[in-house]
Amino acid sequence: xxxxxxxxxxxxxxxxxxxVPGVFAQEEAAVRGEFTRLGLAIGAGIGIGIAAGFAGMxxxxxxxxxxxxxxxxxxxxxxxxxxxxxxxxxxxSLVIYALLIAFLLQGKI
Amino acid sequence: xxHSSWFSLLGLGKYDYxxxxxxxxxxxxxxxxxxxxxxxxxxxxxxxxxxxxxTIFEILTIDFLLDLLSNILGSREKAKKYFPLLGTSFFFILxxxxxxxxxxxxxxxxxxxxxxxxxxxxxxxxxxxxFKENGISxxxxxxxxxxFLAPLMFVIEVISHLxxxxxxxxxxxxxxxxxxxxxxxxxxLVHYIIPAIFxxxxxxxxxLQAFIFTVLSTIYISLSxxxxxxxx
Numbered sequence: 001x002x003x004x005x006x007x008x009x010x011x012x013x014x015x016x017x018x019x020v021p022g023v024f025a026q027e028e029a030a031v032r033g034e035f036t037r038l039g040l041a042i043g044a045g046i047g048i049g050i051a052a053g054f055a056g057m058x059x060x061x062x063x064x065x066x067x068x069x070x071x072x073x074x075x076x077x078x079x080x081x082x083x084x085x086x087x088x089x090x091x092x093s094l095v096i097y098a099l100l101i102a103f104l105l106q107g108k109i
Numbered sequence: 110x111x112h113s114s115w116f117s118l119l120g121l122g123k124y125d126y127x128x129x130x131x132x133x134x135x136x137x138x139x140x141x142x143x144x145x146x147x148x149x150x151x152x153x154x155x156x157x158x159x160x161x162x163x164t165i166f167e168i169l170t171i172d173f174l175l176d177l178l179s180n181i182l183g184s185r186e187k188a189k190k191y192f193p194l195l196g197t198s199f200f201f202i203l204x205x206x207x208x209x210x211x212x213x214x215x216x217x218x219x220x221x222x223x224x225x226x227x228x229x230x231x232x233x234x235x236x237x238x239x240f241k242e243n244g245i246s247x248x249x250x251x252x253x254x255x256x257f258l259a260p261l262m263f264v265i266e267v268i269s270h271l272x273x274x275x276x277x278x279x280x281x282x283x284x285x286x287x288x289x290x291x292x293x294x295x296x297x298l299v300h301y302i303i304p305a306i307f308x309x310x311x312x313x314x315x316x317l318q319a320f321i322f323t324v325l326s327t328i329y330i331s332l333s334x335x336x337x338x339x340x341x
Contacts, residue, residue, distance in 0.1 A: 007138065011131060082177070089321040093280040100283050 037109050044105040051098030058091045115213045129217035133204045140166070170196060174323070181327045191330055194234055198227060199323040206285055206315030210308055216285050224281040228274035231326045239333030250333065277325060281318050288314050 032040075066084035070077045116128050140162055147163045157164050174196055178188035202218065209216025217223045239247040251266040252259045292307045 011134065085317070086321065086324055089280075089317060092284075093276065096280055096283040096287070097276075099287060100279065 032108070040105050040109050044102040044109075047105070048095075048098055048102040051095045055091055055095040059088050062087045062091065114215050125215045126217045126220040126223055129208055129215060130205065130223060132214075133201060133208060133217060136204055137200060169200075174199060177324065178327055181324065182331045187334075191238070191327070194231075195323050195327055195330075198231065198326060199319050202227065202281065202322055203315060203319040206318060207312065209285060209289055210311050210315065216289065218281055218285045219289055221278075221282050224278040225274075227281070227322070228278035231277065231329070232274040235326070235329045235333045238330055242334040243336060247333065273329060277322060281322055284314055284318050 062084060066080050069080045073080075114125055116125050121128060144163045144166055147157070147161070156167065175185070175188055175192065178192065178195060179185045182188050182191065205217045205223070207216075208214045209219060236247075239250070243249075251263050251270075288307075288311050292304060292311060295307050296304045
């Protein structure tokens with residue numbers, strides 16, 4: 001009974017929080033010069049391109065090392081797979097940071 | 110691109126992600142009640158013969174998560190001790206991400222605030238566990254190996270500790286948002302068969318990001334609860 005009450009209380013507070021009117025920041029439409037927009041566009045495109053390229057190289061090396069390990073010792077495949085997945089996701093998160101910057105730049109064009 | 114969802118039919122399109130989180134909460138609580146009813150029957154020591162919600166959760170928690178956590182934390186007792194926090198974060202993030210795959214729903218993690226909330230909870234909890242295990246000598250973790258370098262190492266360690274929730278939240282948010290955006294773009298290009306590949310990619314990314322979040326949280330907790338003598 002107590003758990004049901006706690007659950008209802010939490011859900012009720014969450015529902016109330018949903019309807020508090022939020023303050024949305026208004027961005028004024030800035031007029032940017034032509035060269036600024038050129039720089040923003042080139043920066044966004046080249047930035048994410050370089051990040052993806054180097055991440056591809058890094059992930060290729062990680063997968064190659066994992067494959068060599070599995071080829072030497074096929075019984076340890078599942079124990080090698082887990083750190084490989086973690087490594088790949090950490091390398092990919094660096095690309096995600098670059099993607100965030102590319103989105104921010106592209107939004108300002 | 111404008112995304113209309115089931116919630117916008119009710120006119121609540123602005124609060125999509127909060128209502129999505131509440132929906133995830135309801136889904137998990139209903140699943141828990143079904144499993145508890147299943148477990149309180151007779152003969153519940155044996156697994157189910159058929160494929161049911163109980164078997165899904167048993168595979169995910171006992172075979173997958175508990176082994177993973179006991180590998181990282183060192184022992185099974187510690188894994189059971191920190192399992193409520195880490196298991197809940199895994200399932201909540203998994204179901205939140207998977208909610209975006211269903212057509213018409215926006216994933217709650219697709220808004221920047223939700224992953225920041227998860228990351229702040231993990232940040233406070235691993236510091237709290239560090240203080241609870243080690244007392245005030247948890248601050249020795251920030252001092253580095255040699256005592257003379259302590260002022261410099263303190264600054265570096267504090268910065269790297271502050272970056273952890275930022276990186277956790279950014280990784281989760283941008284992966285799910287970028288994936289949703291890619292799915293949207295490809296559905297605009299080719300309407301019929303190709304989006305199935307991207308939905309499969311979306312399922313894989315949802316699972317992987319929940320897994321990575323949990324594994325990194327476990328690593329942070331295991332780093333903060335080590336006693337000083339074990340580092341030598």
